[in-house]
Amino acid sequence: MVFAHGFGCDQNMWRFVAPAFEDRYRTVLFDHIGAGGSDLSAYDAGKYASLDGYADDVVELCRALDVRGGIFIGHSVSAMIGVLASKKAPELFASLVLVCPSPRYLDDDGYVGGFSFQQIEELLDFLDTNHMGWSQTMAPAIMGNADRPELGDELINSFCRTDPDIAKRFARTTFLADNRADLAGVTARCLVLQSSEDVIAPREVGEYVHHHLPNSAFVLLDATGHCPNLSAPDVTIAAIEGFLREAGLE
Amino acid sequence: MNEATPDPRAQDADDLEDLFENAPCGYASALPNGRISKVNRTLATWLGHTNEHLVGRRFLDLLNIAGKIYYETHFAPLLRMQGFFNEVALDLVRVDGTTLPVLVNAVVRRDEESEIRFIRITVFNASDRRRYEREMLEARRSAERATAALQDLNATLETRVADRVRALEQAWRLSPDLLAIADGQGTFLAVNAAWKVLLGWEVSDLVGQSFVGFTHPDDLEGTQAALGRIMTAPMVAPYEYRLKHADGTYRRFSWTGVFEGGQIYATGRNTTVEHEQAAALSRAEEALRQSQKLEAVGQLTGGVAHDFNNLLTIIRSSVDFLRRPDLPEERRARYMDAVSDTVDRAAKLTSQLLAFARRQALKPEVFDVGDRLRRIADMLNTVTGARIHVVTEISDMPCFVKADVSQFETALVNMAVNARDAMDGAGTLTLRLDDTGNLPPIRGHAAASGQFASISLTDTGAGIVPEQIDRIFEPFFTTKEVGKGTGLGLSQVFGFAKQSGGDVEVQSALGQGTTFTLYLPMIAAEASAQPAPVGDGEDFPIGDGQCVLVVEDNVEVGRFATQILEDIGYRTTWASNAEEALEKLGVDGSGFDAVFVDVVMPGMGGIELAKILQLRMPDLPLLLTSGYSHVLAQDGLDGLQLVHKPYSADQLGRMLGKLVPRRP
Numbered sequence: 001m002v003f004a005h006g007f008g009c010d011q012n013m014w015r016f017v018a019p020a021f022e023d024r025y026r027t028v029l030f031d032h033i034g035a036g037g038s039d040l041s042a043y044d045a046g047k048y049a050s051l052d053g054y055a056d057d058v059v060e061l062c063r064a065l066d067v068r069g070g071i072f073i074g075h076s077v078s079a080m081i082g083v084l085a086s087k088k089a090p091e092l093f094a095s096l097v098l099v100c101p102s103p104r105y106l107d108d109d110g111y112v113g114g115f116s117f118q119q120i121e122e123l124l125d126f127l128d129t130n131h132m133g134w135s136q137t138m139a140p141a142i143m144g145n146a147d148r149p150e151l152g153d154e155l156i157n158s159f160c161r162t163d164p165d166i167a168k169r170f171a172r173t174t175f176l177a178d179n180r181a182d183l184a185g186v187t188a189r190c191l192v193l194q195s196s197e198d199v200i201a202p203r204e205v206g207e208y209v210h211h212h213l214p215n216s217a218f219v220l221l222d223a224t225g226h227c228p229n230l231s232a233p234d235v236t237i238a239a240i241e242g243f244l245r246e247a248g249l250e
Numbered sequence: 251m252n253e254a255t256p257d258p259r260a261q262d263a264d265d266l267e268d269l270f271e272n273a274p275c276g277y278a279s280a281l282p283n284g285r286i287s288k289v290n291r292t293l294a295t296w297l298g299h300t301n302e303h304l305v306g307r308r309f310l311d312l313l314n315i316a317g318k319i320y321y322e323t324h325f326a327p328l329l330r331m332q333g334f335f336n337e338v339a340l341d342l343v344r345v346d347g348t349t350l351p352v353l354v355n356a357v358v359r360r361d362e363e364s365e366i367r368f369i370r371i372t373v374f375n376a377s378d379r380r381r382y383e384r385e386m387l388e389a390r391r392s393a394e395r396a397t398a399a400l401q402d403l404n405a406t407l408e409t410r411v412a413d414r415v416r417a418l419e420q421a422w423r424l425s426p427d428l429l430a431i432a433d434g435q436g437t438f439l440a441v442n443a444a445w446k447v448l449l450g451w452e453v454s455d456l457v458g459q460s461f462v463g464f465t466h467p468d469d470l471e472g473t474q475a476a477l478g479r480i481m482t483a484p485m486v487a488p489y490e491y492r493l494k495h496a497d498g499t500y501r502r503f504s505w506t507g508v509f510e511g512g513q514i515y516a517t518g519r520n521t522t523v524e525h526e527q528a529a530a531l532s533r534a535e536e537a538l539r540q541s542q543k544l545e546a547v548g549q550l551t552g553g554v555a556h557d558f559n560n561l562l563t564i565i566r567s568s569v570d571f572l573r574r575p576d577l578p579e580e581r582r583a584r585y586m587d588a589v590s591d592t593v594d595r596a597a598k599l600t601s602q603l604l605a606f607a608r609r610q611a612l613k614p615e616v617f618d619v620g621d622r623l624r625r626i627a628d629m630l631n632t633v634t635g636a637r638i639h640v641v642t643e644i645s646d647m648p649c650f651v652k653a654d655v656s657q658f659e660t661a662l663v664n665m666a667v668n669a670r671d672a673m674d675g676a677g678t679l680t681l682r683l684d685d686t687g688n689l690p691p692i693r694g695h696a697a698a699s700g701q702f703a704s705i706s707l708t709d710t711g712a713g714i715v716p717e718q719i720d721r722i723f724e725p726f727f728t729t730k731e732v733g734k735g736t737g738l739g740l741s742q743v744f745g746f747a748k749q750s751g752g753d754v755e756v757q758s759a760l761g762q763g764t765t766f767t768l769y770l771p772m773i774a775a776e777a778s779a780q781p782a783p784v785g786d787g788e789d790f791p792i793g794d795g796q797c798v799l800v801v802e803d804n805v806e807v808g809r810f811a812t813q814i815l816e817d818i819g820y821r822t823t824w825a826s827n828a829e830e831a832l833e834k835l836g837v838d839g840s841g842f843d844a845v846f847v848d849v850v851m852p853g854m855g856g857i858e859l860a861k862i863l864q865l866r867m868p869d870l871p872l873l874l875t876s877g878y879s880h881v882l883a884q885d886g887l888d889g890l891q892l893v894h895k896p897y898s899a900d901q902l903g904r905m906l907g908k909l910v911p912r913r914p
Contacts, residue, residue: 009323009327012327115315122315126314127316175319199310199318200323224283226322226323230331
C-alpha cells in the first residue's frame with residue numbers, strides 16, 4: 001500500500017491514516033522531490049515540468065520495492081500522479097484510491113475545474129510576490145536555523161517542509177495541468193473520495209473523475225476541506241477499508 | 251455600598267472586553283469546522299465588515315484565491331498536524347475588494363478530552379512589512395537583472411569587438427587605397443593588399459623595410475620632412491610623393507596620416523590617374539581656347555572686312571582717277587592725299603588688331619602725358635564731331651610715363667569713339683589727367699603701390715548696363731550693329747594698358763554717363779631723356795647707288811619694295827627666302843651695302859637670318875621689316891633695326907639713310 005502526498009505537504013499528511021493499515025499491509029510512504037527529506041539536488045526542472053516526471057518517480061520507486069498488484073493511495077495532485085503511473089506500469093497497482101482528485105483545475109468549455117484562468121494567474125503571481133512570507137513558513141531550514149534544524153522543526157513548523165523554488169514550480173505544474181484524457185483506459189479499480197466542502201477540488205470535479213474512469217467507486221465523505229485525511233481520518237480510513245473489502249482485499 | 255463605587259469584577263470584564271475589541275491586532279475564534287464564532291472590532295474594522303457579518307463564515311472565505319489554495323494545501327494541514335502555525339503571510343480581502351497584507355498565527359485549543367474547543371486566530375497588519383519585502387524582492391530582482399545585463403553586455407561586447415575587428419579587417423583588405431602602419435622611423439609594420447594591386451609589391455617585400463627604399467629620390471627630402479611634421483601635429487593637408495612600382499616606374503600617391511601610440515597610420519590615394527586627367531583637361535582647354543580663337547577670327551573677318559572694304563573703295567577710286575592723264579594737278583594732289591590718309595587709317599585698324607592680339611612690338615618711349623594729351627585733344631575734336639564739346643582738365647605738372655605713343659593715342663581715340671557713340675553724337679567729353687598715386691583694386695585685382703598717372707574720359711552718354719560692364723573689354727564684344735564696330739576698340743585699350751604695366755577702369759551710371767580711366771605707371775622726369783624724334787616733313791637722304799639685298803617671300807611686296815628702293819636711289823637684289831639670301835651674300839657679303847629682311851618667312855625666319863649675319867658679317871647693315879612679330883613682341887628688337895609695315899617710302903628712306911654709309 002503506497003501513500004503519495006499532495007502539493008503543499010509531505011508524507012506527514014498520512015500520519016493519521018497510514019498506521020491503520022500497517023498491520024495488514026506493507027505500507028510505503030515517500031516524499032515527492034522538493035518536499036520533506038527528499039534529495040533536492042535531484043531536481044530537474046525539465047523532467048518535473050509535467051506530472052509525468054512525478055509519475056515516473058512513483059513507477060521507479062515501486063519497481064525498486066517490487067510492488068505488484070498493490071494499492072495506491074494519492075491525495076490531491078498525487079491522485080492524478082497515481083493515475084499516470086498506473087497507465088505507465090499497470091502491473092504495479094490493482095487499486096487506486098484518489099483522495100480529492102482533480103484532472104484539471106481550470107474551468108474549460110463545459111468543464112468545471114473550480115478556478116478561472118485569472119484566479120490561477122493570481123495564484124502564480126502571488127507565489128512570486130509573496131515568496132518570502134511563505135518560504136519562511138514552509139522552509140524553516142532557511143530561517144537561520146540551518147545549524148540547528150531540530151530548533152526550526154520544533155519552533156516553527158515541524159511538518160510539511162518544502163523547498164520554496166521547487167514548490168513554486170510544482171504549483172505551476174499542478175495548477176496548469178490537464179490530465180482529463182488520462183482517466184480513460186485506467187485498468188485498476190478506483191475509489192474517488194470527495195470532501196463535502198473543498199475549495200480546491202469541488203464536488204463536480206470528483207464526479208467528473210468518477211464518470212470518466214472505466215471502473216470506479218465514488219464516496220462523498222462527511223468531511224470539510226481539502227484534507228479529509230487530516231480533518232477526518234476515521235471517515236477516510238473507513239471509506240478505504242470499505243472499498244478494499246468490496247474488492248476482496250480486506 | 252456607595253452606588254458610585256464600580257464593581258471591581260465588572261470593571262475587569264470591561265477592561266478585558268476593551269482589550270479584546272480594540273487591541274492593535276485582529277482576533278478571531280473558529281469552531282472545529284473552521285467557521286468563525288467570534289471576531290474583534292479591530293479585524294472587522296480592517297476588513298470593513300460588521301462583526302455579525304463575519305461570524306459563521308470560514309476564515310478561508312476572508313482570503314484571496316492564492317491564500318485560499320495555500321491555506322487548504324499548506325496551513326490547514328499544518329494546523330491539524332502540529333496544532334498551530336505562526337506568522338503565515340496572507341492577504342485578506344476587504345469588503346471593497348482591496349487586499350490587506352497580514353501575518354496570521356493560529357493555535358488549536360483543546361479540552362481535557364483532547365477534543366478541539368476552538369481555533370484562536372491572531373492577525374497582524376503587515377502592510378509595511380509586505381511593502382518592505384516587495385522592495386527587497388524588487389531590489390534582488392534588479393540586482394539579478396543587472397547581473398544578467400552585465401553578463402549580456404560582456405557577451406555582446408565580445409561579439410561587438412569581434413564584429414568591429416572583422417569590419418576593420420574587411421576595410422583593410424578591401425581598401426582601394428594604400429594603407430600602412432609604420433614605426434616612428436618609417437619602417438613598415440603592416441601594409442594592405444592594395445600595395446600589390448597598385449605597386450606590385452608583396453606584403454613581405456615591404457614589412458620590415460623603410461619607406462625610403464620605395465620613395466622617388468627627388469621626393470625623399472620632402473617626404474622625410476613630412477614624416478617629421480606628422481610626429482608633432484596631425485596632417486591637415488594631404489602630402490603627395492612618388493612611390494616606386496615593382497616594375498621600376500614611379501606612381502604618385504597623395505598621403506594622409508596620423509602618429510599615435512608610437513606608430514604612424516597612413517593612407518595613400520593613387521593620384522597618377524588624376525595627374526593624367528588634369529593634363530588631358532589642360533590639353534582640352536587649350537584646344538578649346540584655340541577653337542575660340544578661330545571662331546574669333548571668323549567674327550573678326552566680318553567686322554574688319556567692312557572697314558577694309560570702305561578703305562579699299564577709297565583707294566581704288568582714287569587710283570582710278572589718278573590714272574587719268576588729263577587730271578588737274580590740284581585734284582591729283584587731293585586723290586593722292588586721300589590714298590595716303592586711307593592707308594594710315596587701314597594701318598591703324600591693323601595695329602588695333604595687333605594690340606588686341608598683344609603681339610605687336612611696342613616701342614615704349616618716355617613722354618609727358620599732359621603734353622601729348624594737349625596735342626591730341628584737337629584730333630579728338632575731329633573724331634567726335636562738332637556737336638560734342640571736348641573739355642580738357644590737364645594740370646601743368648609734368649607727368650612722364652613710358653609707353654608706346656602711337657598705341658597710347660590709339661587708346662585715347664578708341665575711348666573717344668566709344669564715348670561719341672554712347673552720346674549718340676551730342677554731349678560733353680571731359681578729358682582729365684591726374685597724378686593718382688597708387689593703382690586702385692580693379693576687377694578683383696589687388697591694388698598696386700607706386701605712382702600712376704590716371705587719364706580719364708568722361709562722357710554724358712547713356713551709360714553701360716551692369717550686365718555688360720564686365721564684358722566690354724572682351725575682344726569682339728560690341729553693342730553696335732553688325733558692320734558698325736569691330737568690338738576691338740576697348741579691347742585695344744585694355745591690351746595696351748596691361749602691356750604697359752597699368753590698367754583700365756570703367757565706372758558707369760545708366761542715363762548719366764561713363765568714365766573710362768586709364769592708369770599708366772609714372773617714371774621720374776630725369777629718366778625721360780628722349781631721342782630727338784625723326785620729324786615728318788624733313789628731307790631724307792637719297793641713296794647713291796648702294797646695293798641693298800631685299801629678302802622677301804611675298805612676290806607683290808618684294809616687287810614693291812625693290813621699286814621703292816630704286817626710286818629713292820638704291821640698287822637692289824631680291825632673294826625670295828633666307829637660304830637664297832645667304833647664298834647670294836656669300837662668305838663676306840661683298841657687293842652688298844645693306845640687307846633689308848622681312849621677319850616672317852617660311853623656312854628660316856628673318857630674325858634667325860639677321861642673327862647669322864650679325865655673327866658672320868657684323869659690319870653689314872641690317873634693316874628688318876614686319877607687320878607683326880610674335881618673336882619681336884616677346885623678345886624685343888635686341889639691337890636690330892625695324893621698320894613697321896605698312897611703311898612709306900619716306901619712312902624706309904630715313905631708316906636706310908641712317909644705316910647705310912654713303913659711298914666714299
